[in-house]
Amino acid sequence: MPATTAVDAADFLDLTDPAVVADPYPHLAELRAAAPFAWHSGMRTWLATGHAEAGAVLRDRRLGRIFGPRTPEAEWDTFNWLHADSILDSEPPKHTRLRRLVAGAFGRGHVQRLAPRIEELAQGLLAQLPDGSFDVIEQYAEPLPVLVIAELLGVPEADRHLLRPWSQAIVRMYEVDRTPAEEAAARTAAGEFAAYVEELAAHRAKAPGEDLLTDLVQARDGSDRLSAHELVATAVLLLNAGHEASVNGFGNGLHSWLTAPARPAVDATDPAAVDRLVEEFLRHDSPLHLFERTAKEPTSVAGVELAPGDKVAALLGAANRDPAVFADPNRFDPTRDPNPHLAFGAGIHFCIGAPLARLELAISLRTLLGRHPRLEVVEAVQRPTFVLRGFERLVVSPAG
Secondary structure, three states, rough: OOOOOOEEEEHOOOOOOHHHHOHHHHHHHHHHHHEEEEEOOOOOOEOOOOOOOOHHHHHOOOEEEOOOOOOOOOOOOOHHHHHHOOOOOOOHHHHHHHHHHHHHOOOOOOOHHHHHHHHHHHHHHHHHHOOOOEHHHHHHHHHHHHHHHHHOOOOHHHHHHHHHHHHHHHHHHHHHOOOOOHHHHHHHHHHHHHHHHHHHHHHHHHHHOHHHHHHHOOOOOOOEOOHHHHHHHHHHHHHHHHHHHHHHHHHHHHHHOOOOOOOOOOOOOOHHHHHHHHHHHHHHHEEOEEEEEEOOEEEEEOEEEEEOOEEEEEHHHHHHHOEEEEEOOOOOOOOOOOOOOOOOOHHOOOOOOHHHHHHHHHHHHHHHHHHHOEEEEEEEOOOOOOEOOOOOEEEEEEOO
């Protein structure tokens, strides 16, 4: 058991408390002020809430993503290998090989060529909106990134409705308050999702297309290539992460902006202004709040000695409101520049899909504001989750 500090993070942060989940920022601020790197006796994990401390956790190569298989392993087999063989839960040299192969596929112009198509999809969704109020999550923010990542990977249009439910069932496992029913749903979703991608990849091997899945099937680095499990795990990860961050980043940021006191105006025709707005969306109410690492060898973080096996988590939402880095951190400021937030992580596990997420957010924002330059929040219903923070509903109404 690691040595503990005088501050127990459990006294400040109970992730099962609905009040903390609804608005974690006052609690995170109190913990950061008391100890930016502290032991949480309930979670049995060190928590980094300061920007410098969280950055150190994310960048230290002696801290790794060590996936612990869920048990009984016979029941969790597919779920386990979907994670163990993914980029997110691998370490060098396996992580280096997987990322190199996947980055090579991403580097063949897939993201850049999608820009006109993303705008076309966004315009199509906006054209279907009713007059008056609409749920910007259900009718715009949620379907758009699903359509984009499905198109990028080459998922047939008739099957795209399957992706979001599978993804939501699997990522529910990252929360601390899972129910047995949710765990069973995650196992089922993992099995169905993997089987679907296996079948689609087999089809691409026989009939290649102009899509990322075809590139992954053909991905080679010298004599190396993705194994069957690595291929499926990579596609599932890209489908999950490829839209979860975009949906939640859009909804959280839009809510922050629309409800900000004396809401600051943004010129949606200025690409640089929209880019700054996107970065503030990601910083102010981050879509991912907790990223866990494990000490692979004796190391020191923020003056604390860690032993192999000790768990450490970077709390990204807390780091992104650290007053030591961000002036007036609780204020939503779309002109903030520079904006060195950690919403996409840092180090070797920096989000490989960050360029696509940023492109989606910028285009979807510019397109929405081009049609509705003034929006007002009518109803906001948060998801009851801490790790992946977002809204179930965000009903807005065109103003004026």
